Amino acid sequence: xxxxxxxxxxxxxxxxxxxxxxxxxxxxxxxxxxxxxxxxxxxxxxxxxxxxxxxxxxxxxxxxxxxxxxxxxxxxxxxxxxxxxxxxxxxxxxxxxxxxxxxxxxxxxxxxxxxxxxxxxxxxxxxxxxxxxxxxxxxxxxxxxxxxxxxxxxxxxxxxxxxxxxxxxxxxxxxxxxxxxxxxxxxxxxxxxxxxxxxxxxxxxxxxxxxxxxxxxxxx
Amino acid sequence: xxxxxxxxxxxxxxxxxxxxxxxxxxxxxxxxxxxxxxxxxxxxxxxxxxxxxxxxxxxxxxxxxxxxxxxxxxxxxxxxxxxxxxxxxxxxxxxxxxxxxxxxxxxxxxxxxxxxxxxxxxxxxxxxxxxxxxxxxxxxxxxxxxxxxxxxxxxxxxxxxxxxxxxxxxxxxxxxxxxxxxxxxxxxxxxxxxxxxxxxxxxxxxxxxxxxxxxxxxxxxxxxxxxxxxxxxxxxxxxxxxxxxxxxxxxxxxxxxxxxxxx
Numbered sequence: 195x196x197x198x199x200x201x202x203x204x205x206x207x208x209x210x211x212x213x214x215x216x217x218x219x220x221x222x223x224x225x226x227x228x229x230x231x232x233x234x235x236x237x238x239x240x241x242x243x244x245x246x247x248x249x250x251x252x253x254x255x256x257x258x259x260x261x262x263x264x265x266x267x268x269x270x271x272x273x274x275x276x277x278x279x280x281x282x283x284x285x286x287x288x289x290x291x292x293x294x295x296x297x298x299x300x301x302x303x304x305x306x307x308x309x310x311x312x313x314x315x316x317x318x319x320x321x322x323x324x325x326x327x328x329x330x331x332x333x334x335x336x337x338x339x340x341x342x343x344x345x346x347x348x349x350x351x352x353x354x355x356x357x358x359x360x361x362x363x364x365x366x367x368x369x370x371x372x373x374x375x376x377x378x379x380x381x382x383x384x385x386x387x388x389x390x391x392x393x394x395x396x397x398x399x400x401x402x403x404x405x406x407x408x409x410x411x412x413x414x
Numbered sequence: 415x416x417x418x419x420x421x422x423x424x425x426x427x428x429x430x431x432x433x434x435x436x437x438x439x440x441x442x443x444x445x446x447x448x449x450x451x452x453x454x455x456x457x458x459x460x461x462x463x464x465x466x467x468x469x470x471x472x473x474x475x476x477x478x479x480x481x482x483x484x485x486x487x488x489x490x491x492x493x494x495x496x497x498x499x500x501x502x503x504x505x506x507x508x509x510x511x512x513x514x515x516x517x518x519x520x521x522x523x524x525x526x527x528x529x530x531x532x533x534x535x536x537x538x539x540x541x542x543x544x545x546x547x548x549x550x551x552x553x554x555x556x557x558x559x560x561x562x563x564x565x566x567x568x569x570x571x572x573x574x575x576x577x578x579x580x581x582x583x584x585x586x587x588x589x590x591x592x593x594x595x596x597x598x599x600x601x602x603x604x605x606x607x608x609x610x611x612x613x614x615x616x617x618x619x620x621x622x623x624x625x626x627x628x629x630x631x632x633x634x635x636x637x638x639x640x641x642x643x644x645x646x647x648x649x650x651x652x653x654x655x656x657x658x659x660x661x662x663x664x665x666x667x668x669x670x671x672x673x674x675x676x677x
Contacts, residue, residue: 209671245575245578245579246666246667246668247575247666247668248668249664249666249668264665264666267666267667268583271578271579271581272581274579275579276575276576276579278572281576282570282572282573282576284573284576284577284580294580295580295581295582297586298577298580298581298583299583299586300581300583301580301581344580348580348581
């Protein structure tokens with residue numbers, strides 16, 4: 195099976211500082227991986243580089259074996275859901291936030307029904323009446339799950355998660371684990387949470403922008 | 415009706431009026447003597463030079479000379495807009511020039527050729543002051559539009575990236591900031607039109623009345639100039655922002671740091 199993500203000797207410089215240095219790894223469809231390392235080691239930069247948000251100095255990033263280029267970046271972004279620690283919902287109400295991507299030309303014809311909205315909320319242990327709430331009044335954990343729900347509504351297959359379980363209680367965390375137990379979903383995450391690290395099949399250890407160790411299912 | 419001249423000794427008396435605010439500012443501890451002095455001196459020298467140039471332009475009244483004067487005004491406005499908006503001129507100088515030149519030339523030509531209809535369309539007495547007034551206001555609008563747009567993008571970098579991640583094209587992702595920037599740029603003109611004549615008498619109308627025009631004629635010219643200012647500001651801001659998008663972002667739709675002139 196061809197990899198969904200492949201970093202081939204990728205180096206990235208941002209604000210005149212090397213943030214990733216000679217990074218190479220692959221991720222197959224359905225795999226769950228976590229990037230681990232100290233703060234500033236370049237974990238989030240890996241996610242941002244894959245999305246074309248950092249200019250690549252050398253090496254190549256491949257998505258479904260296609261090199262990341264200005265013409266392919268839109269396709270990468272439309273297949274990928276990025277959920278940060280403090281996700282931006284980009285709309286005043288939760289309902290508008292969930293429907294936001296369906297205003298854009300690429301998703302305009304796939305607007306979800308009310309039943310689909312409620313179903314996705316239930317999968318993430320969120321009550322249906324949250325739809326009426328203001329985005330600014332919901333908690334950090336709820337924001338993360340709304341952002342996740344948005345990705346699921348868009349039918350995304352690749353999830354880039356930046357510390358998503360940090361603000362979740364045990365029950366919500368379990369709901370997120372359950373969602374990602376789907377073998378069709380690929381996850382590349384940044385996490386410090388031991389429970390999350392344990393559940394991910396692959397751990398990429400980063401130190402000062404370099405990939406120092408790769409552990410697969412407990413093997414180095 | 416002739417306008418009364420102000421003789422030089424009485425002009426000196428006029429400058430004396432500034433002593434009163436200068437004294438009051440000193441009393442409240444604001445030491446602005448240097449700034450005030452420089453500003454008044456610059457204003458006097460610049461306007462004296464403009465007076466000499468305008469006299470020359472009016473005397474020659476040649477289409478190429480008038481055109482050259484407008485070109486100089488556009489170039490100065492272009493650089494001034496970019497400096498005040500905090501953008502690097504070497505990247506945006508052409509885009510901003512195209513935006514302001516097209517909107518100013520269009521609205522001035524519309525006003526002079528279709529509405530005022532002087533014997534010669536290039537008559538310096540009409541096109542130079544009218545283009546200058548429209549440009550002056552258009553300049554403010556473009557500074558606001560560019561400054562608001564690029565500060566909003568930098569401030570909301572994560573939100574903009576989120577829009578891209580949700581499948582928005584670059585245009586769809588910048589549209590909320592684009593709309594806000596254009597709104598902020600044209601709002602002062604819209605508010606100005608709504609209160610015109612109630613809060614203050616507009617400068618051009620006052621000038622025309624002092625120059626001996628009938629109030630009704632001055633009113634018609636004021637309405638004409640306000641409509642042209644509004645039209646050219648809206649057109650120039652939209653064109654300017656739209657053209658700048660091709661320069662300010664890299665191929666991956668990320669805002670290029672190097673185009674922003676950091677303080």
